[in-house]
Amino acid sequence: MSNHLSKRFLNSPAFSVREPAPSYVQMSVPRRPTVFDVAQLANVSIATVSRVLHTQARGEQRGRFSKETAEKVLDAARMLGYQPSELGRSLRTAKTRLVAFLVPDVANDFCADVAVSLQAALRSHGLAMMLCNAGEDPDVQDEYLSEIKAFRVTAMVMLAAFDTPGLRVAVQDSTPFLFVNRRPPKGVNGHFVGIDNRAAGRHVAEYFLTQKYTDCAIIHWPHSDAVRERVVGFIDRLAEAGVAVPSGRRIEARLTIEDGYRQAKKLLSRSKKLRALFCGNDQVAYGVYRACGEAGLRVHDDVAIFGFDDNHINEWLAPWLNTVHVPATAFGPAIADLLVKITEHHAHIPREVLLPFELNIRRPA
């Protein structure tokens, strides 16, 4: 045994000269192997262990060490089941492999799909994802923003962020912020990945015009930047064609099935002769669907329902739903790529990444 480990070695549990830890701890939770254990077993220094494992991980061809040494180290590491601690590594390198993803509601299909694709994309870059669900509550979002800081995450990715005081404080931080689907609020700088919602709204309006859906209503949520843009584009295009949507036919609903249902009930009790309904997103459309049924309206024949997002479940359970297909699965890679460009300080970092959308008409008239 060489003596380059002596000092540390004396402090290790087996040779402790200090008061030993309570025995039940020793018995139930054996200490995890560290670089020292590997070094000891391979009879080399920790520096060598780190070097070998490092060039190994980076896929570099040859490091500055002999073939034999490398083998000894790798064998020892394997034998001990050694896995370098991210904690130690992060502390030393001041970099984390953790990315926080803050969403309003994972139970929403669209969120879930983006989460899945982001998670996979990050993984291919060697990053892990910490998922935080704000439950559509701005206060919870703020609590998260401050808590997440403590984890020193590589980046914060926010899906449909609320414009809150907490957000404005958090972005001051050096951590990069990526906003998804909903643009960063005015005055807040951060990157954006999403679709051109206004253009998509215009697109839907275009279709309405070809179908003569002039008796229509809008069920929206103006507090979401994304939805507001959709509606603006929609109304603008209709206006250009001389079609106006009276304010009594613009009704607000939170972006949930339940509220879509509730608000649609109100709307339908007032105006009966609607030919088409434009909803803030698919969730809302699902609720609207039931309201229409209960109002004795045959969906499609009497009234057409338009959603937004195109959740994958539509294909199977909502064949009556016309909607704008937003490529949820493309979001993950797009976000991850942008993120890597930012953290690696690439030369040209786009402020915005716009993804394509398309109108999905399931039952043409």
Add this chain to the structure above:
Amino acid sequence: MSNHLSKRFLNSPAFSVREPAPSYVQMSVPRRPTVFDVAQLANVSIATVSRVLHTQARGEQRGRFSKETAEKVLDAARMLGYQPSELGRSLRTAKTRLVAFLVPDVANDFCADVAVSLQAALRSHGLAMMLCNAGEDPDVQDEYLSEIKAFRVTAMVMLAAFDTPGLRVAVQDSTPFLFVNRRPPKGVNGHFVGIDNRAAGRHVAEYFLTQKYTDCAIIHWPHSDAVRERVVGFIDRLAEAGVAVPSGRRIEARLTIEDGYRQAKKLLSRSKKLRALFCGNDQVAYGVYRACGEAGLRVHDDVAIFGFDDNHINEWLAPWLNTVHVPATAFGPAIADLLVKITEHHAHIPREVLLPFELNIRRPA
């Protein structure tokens, strides 16, 4: 200025006697405040800072320090926007606030609901959740299991775990393992939270008997312990009543909509006079639904479809679906509670936690 910071202070960027970091780093990424910065500003030692912040966080009444000192420290911390690093803390205390949640597919409603509820429950215990999506791939699961180790998570929670070599290696570790919905494989020890699937299967069979659904088929996935149990209970109960399900009417389908559809198509092309279909879970049932439609069968009138889980979307988009309601939202708190008991070494730690289920008949015959 007292001199108790001198040594560290000299090493801080502003007073560096070593080669300074490249200026662009300094400019773009100012160093985050640490205990030292707070100590310096408050004119106390780091020990005092830590103490004050600590008793504050623990909600203890009075710590061992003067009122004035506490105020000085808190002011300084607030002023600097100081947030203790989880990295440093975890490294020191050998405890993490991170729990890994490994799921087969977050895009599955049930997974998403459990994820949401778990995430909320963990949060109330001051824990964060790292979400890992295996994408129904056992190999990916194994890769995750070894990667997650590096994060030294407090616990691993696995929803519907695959029995893989990687799993058997991973559970050797000192990290507690919690299995959800699918029991730990034989020989693997870990805790379990879920429902009594066998009893639930029997329950469905019971209903089939009262409805005289003797011409029935089973679309299942025997590689999932949970589904297998459901089917066993179902078949057993039928057998007790003298009803047998011929093997030609037991068909396998992976637990996805697509495969449910595909396999149901095959099944229906063979046997036309089925009165009821028992599916492995709701996802499968959705696929089966379309297959029935395409086979010219009116769901409910001609053939009844039974699922399992009762995804929240059913209420709105699948009113034809009879299913076993599994309380997804109750899973999170149950898991979190069990987890806390384990990590805090409570006296009585249940090996299994069984949650209640109930049959949800949406369209009684």
Add this chain to the structure above:
DNA sequence: TTGTACGCGTTATCAC
């Protein structure tokens, strides 16, 4: 009541 000093596990810089 407060301050000093050490070590958690890692990487990186230096010297040999």
Add this chain to the structure above:
DNA sequence: GTGATAACGCGTACAA
């Protein structure tokens, strides 16, 4: 090629 050692940010035993 290899080894000793200094940080990273934190909590805490011990000293004062």
